[in-house]
Structure formats: structure tokens, C-alpha cells
Amino acid sequence: MARTQEDIQELIRRTPFMWPDNVIHAFQSGSAMHGATGNKPSDLDIAGVYIQPPEMILGIPQMRIDENGEKRQFDPDVQTWKTAGDHARSGEGDIDLSLYSLRKWANMAATGNTTALEFLFVRGADPTYIWLEHIVGNYTDFISKKAGHHFIAFAKAMLLRLNGGATGKHGQRPELEAEFGYDVKGAMHMLRVLGEGIELMKTGRITLPRPEVPFLKDVRNGRYKREEINTMADDLFALLEKCVLESALPEELDRAKISKIITEAQLVFWGFK
Numbered sequence: 001m002a003r004t005q006e007d008i009q010e011l012i013r014r015t016p017f018m019w020p021d022n023v024i025h026a027f028q029s030g031s032a033m034h035g036a037t038g039n040k041p042s043d044l045d046i047a048g049v050y051i052q053p054p055e056m057i058l059g060i061p062q063m064r065i066d067e068n069g070e071k072r073q074f075d076p077d078v079q080t081w082k083t084a085g086d087h088a089r090s091g092e093g094d095i096d097l098s099l100y101s102l103r104k105w106a107n108m109a110a111t112g113n114t115t116a117l118e119f120l121f122v123r124g125a126d127p128t129y130i131w132l133e134h135i136v137g138n139y140t141d142f143i144s145k146k147a148g149h150h151f152i153a154f155a156k157a158m159l160l161r162l163n164g165g166a167t168g169k170h171g172q173r174p175e176l177e178a179e180f181g182y183d184v185k186g187a188m189h190m191l192r193v194l195g196e197g198i199e200l201m202k203t204g205r206i207t208l209p210r211p212e213v214p215f216l217k218d219v220r221n222g223r224y225k226r227e228e229i230n231t232m233a234d235d236l237f238a239l240l241e242k243c244v245l246e247s248a249l250p251e252e253l254d255r256a257k258i259s260k261i262i263t264e265a266q267l268v269f270w271g272f273k
Helices: 005-013 054-058 102-110 114-118 129-142 145-162 174-180 184-203 213-220 226-246 255-270
Strands: 023-028 044-050 063-065 071-073 078-082 095-101
Touching: 005 023, 005 044, 005 095, 023 129, 044 102, 054 255, 095 102, 102 114, 102 129, 102 255, 114 145, 114 184, 129 255, 145 184, 145 226, 174 184, 184 213, 184 226
Parallel strands: 044 095
Antiparallel strands: 023 044, 063 071, 078 095
């Protein structure tokens, strides 16, 4: 179910996040963002970007009382919250919130982080002037060939996990493995990441929701054997590596320029300019 700006803002206000009025970009993330939701009800993922109050950047680190009643240093750059709790898998009706400061998000994007780069192209719930003018208006400054290498590494880790390597308890989907013989949702996301990387290297953009949604849903619904998934992945890895070599994108980003962009955005948001 698509969520309106009012829905998302209300959900954020119901969490422990301290600066709901400082959110400059928020949207329904996860499979809903890609357009490849499953047939069964699931959790609701919300992601976004915010700007901290100036004292969080210009002042000294702050202390907060954690859920155990202990005083700990507070991280103003990443705020996550799950109705299911930090150590449990989310299920139907649960809400997962992942918010990043503008500084944190920009640094992630500059490294070519796949998730961070999607923020540039997803249609958020009424994004603010700050996001549209300063970030989306300068989106090309956040993209380089380096992102292609990041997409490859991320997809390889997903493929390794899909085939039984480097697995851990967190995030496993034993119910899908029992039903289909492998994690079909993980396979879908792995192939999606490769498709996004190929498009990004070719065009400098990522289309969201994904244009290959019918194919992704077929993968998620178990229409392919794992051997077929591996063959498709091999072909897409080869194509993505070729696209990185041939891409017209710059080899590296101008990090000084990115710093100027987000500095300007924060100064305008705070009313200093």
C-alpha cells in the first residue's frame, strides 16, 4: 500500500526520532520502492534524510539514556527504529525506520553505496525544497564509475549468501528456502541490484520502480531454479563489468564539491543564509 506524505510523517512522529521536522526526504523503501512487493502482507520500510540541529555538528558529542537505562554517546548521523525490536526479524504490520543525516547520506553516496544512490531517484513523499534544489538538482555530482564497482561487490556478496556462503542468523529466510529450495527474495534483490548498476553506468540514473518488475516478481515467486538464477547472474555480472569500463561517468567524485553542496543545504535549512 502506497503511503502519503501525511502517513509517513505521522509514522515518523510515532517513533523515538527526535527531529521529525528536520526530515528533508522520506519515502517508502524496500520492495515497495522497487515495485516488486510479494503477494503476502509484509512489514513497512521507511527511509529518509534529515538535517541535525547545528549544535549536533558544531558542538561536542551528546549523551543519551539507552533502552537499558545506561548513558551512552549519541550518534546524530544514523537513526534506526523497529517495532519488532533490534534483534528480531520484522513481520506483517511491523515498521522499520532508517534515517540518515545529510552528511552521513552524502558520504555513503560518495562511496557508491547502492542504497544511498537510490535515494536520488526515488519519488519521495513530498520532498522538501532543500532536497530538490540542493541534492536532486546536483545529482550528477554524486555519481561516478566507483558506484559500479560497489554494485558488483554488493551483488557478489548477495550471490554468495544465496548459494550458502557467508550466512548468518540475521536476515535468513528459512521459510522461503523450505518452499523453493533457495531464498527467492534474496535472488530477486541480487538481480535487481545488478540491473540498477547496469542502468546507472549506461545512463547515470536509476529508474524506480524498476522497469523489469514482472521479471523480478517471477523470481520472487520461485519461477526459476537456482541454477537458472546463477546463470542469469553470471551474464549480468559480465555486462555490468563491461558497462563500468565503457561508462562516460567520471572515475572519481569531487568530494570537495559535494562538501560545498551539503554545507550550503544545511546553512539554508538552519536559516544562516
